[in-house]
Amino acid sequence: MIRFARTVAAVALTTALALVAGCGGSDSDAGAGEDGKALKKVTYLTSFGNFGRDAYAWVAKDKGFFEEAGFDVEIKPGQGTGGVIPAVVSGQAQFGPIDLTGGLLHMGSGQAKDFVAVAAIQQRTMAAIATTEGNGIATPKDLEGKRLADTPGSVVRNLFPTYARLAGVDADKVTWVNGEAQTLMGTLAGGSVDGIGQFVVGKPTIEAVTKKKAVLLPYSDVIPDLYGNVLITSKKIAEQDPEMVKRFTNALLKGLEYSLANSKEAAEILERNVDATNPTAAAAELELMAEYVTPGGSGTAIGTLDSARVARSIAILERAGALRPGMTPEQIIDFDLVPKA
Template sequence: MRFRRSAAALVAVLALAAVSACNNDKAGQNGDVSLDKVSYLTSFGTFGREAYAYVALEKGYFKDAGFDVTINPGSGTVDVLKLVAGGQADYGIGDFTATVITLAKQKLPVTTVGMIHQRSLAAIVALEGGSIKTPQDLAGKKIGDQPGSTNTVMFPVYAKAAHITGAETKFVPSPPPALPQLLAAGTVDGIGQFVVGVPTVEKADPKRRKAVVLPYGAVLPDLYGNAIITRTDLAKDHPDQVKKFTGALLKGLQDTIDDPKGAATILKKYVPKTDVDVATEELELMKAYVKPDGFDGALGEVDEIRVDKIIKLLEEADQVKPAGTVKPADVVDDALAPKG
């Protein structure tokens, strides 16, 4: 059974794949006509943290589930949501909190069908010896980040929870690959970054200074990290297909946290620019967010009560308004999410 798309959406898919092929960050298609062709967007580039999709591809988990998957690099949650909603990708990865905030403002036809991280990876990262040591130091500082990124979208929520007062923190639009270099050069005081990106940040600094990490999860422990996103029509019309895809992706995730170096080596096969050592460090750090201490649920599990708490938290921070306009069912398809 083929996923249905409009002719315009199909053209967009082909264009996206062509662009990806040019930058050598495309992975997939094995050409088996018996498989459903599916396009997938990473959350943000092809860093080590994205290796689990390539592991699922390399080990045949997608093929075994009936899919011929093409992996393309995403450019942040908001863009991923829009591309999935517009039919330019069937699945994507985006930060869950940023997803809720975005869907509260734009009624995009997307839903969440599983979690990659049971804890948020979002953080502001600086370097030792700089002007940022605590959350309160962020007032009046310049933070480099990709417009629409998770860290930028979520910052007002973090600032309220961390009681950051004083001059407004300024976010400076910056291309993602350049963020570590901008920080090392002192062009910005800090950067929006996932906590697993610390090895990359430290390696980019010629002085080899240690990173100062201000994780959003330290003051917002209920937040999820990245979530698996698909279009609502796929979730409604092809629930079995969605479950199979999610299951295959999560098998890749399990293998990745079991063997970070092996996953990093697979990533390098598909993304030659990968530094295996740095990617391995990222994945080692990511383990604690995929399965935190005390978490005994199913990999990818979604707790609807927790989702409701996150929505209420965002309402209190004035990121979802008016209050009561977003319900858990508006952002999560609980019937398709993995269960323990």
């Protein structure tokens, strides 16, 4: 009887091991693309936390666009231009969006190098100062004497001296304090600051968090012709594997286009992946962002970048004293990798 029990146990163990081995084979197959090749692991940083404006990366992953292109993508929250650039340059991440103007300022000042932009996310800058009714801010001049919060590397904060100069604001009379991407709106709601650095599409989320009507001062009202976010990678990756960069870019832009056409579904996908998501606000952000990605009547294809327009942006920053003369669009953009119009 004892011998029979041992035999049954041995058979059961063998069967269990066989099942485990079978499961291991399935996991291995799940890590392969449609062509049977192993998926390339890639880390992608969002532009600024995990808000609706960045949902397109989660959509590209959820819909299988990344997998179809041969990638296994890990998405992590970024902390603005000043956080994404060093992460990509150092290899902690392979791709991420930054504000192009912020990138120009970082590169022109010598704070960062060895990265290149390979596609546009927004054709116009969405940078803005955001506040709520009751804080005494309705025009740029009202910012004097106020206390604002943002991440240290944010384009809103780094571009503020240029914005202030062109808007007739004394930047020395504005106090900036440090904050983090995910907590800025809560800081504004708590009343410890009068305003925050934010993108214009953040309006629905600001109102959801603060329970007040949002007031925004878009930088584009004062500084025209600036691009918004662009996708960057390291110069090393761009030079060594340009085809990989193109495949990733196409998959991400496919997610972007799908998100703009299906904002509610995109917000639901974001909510499944990021617990703190307010799906209503996230969908509203995407709907507001659409006009910045594909400006009506412009005929501009998603992802394209125009050298002449970038040159004009550089000239604007040079005239404002924010950039030293001599910078060219080719220093920050790899036009061989940018999607064609």
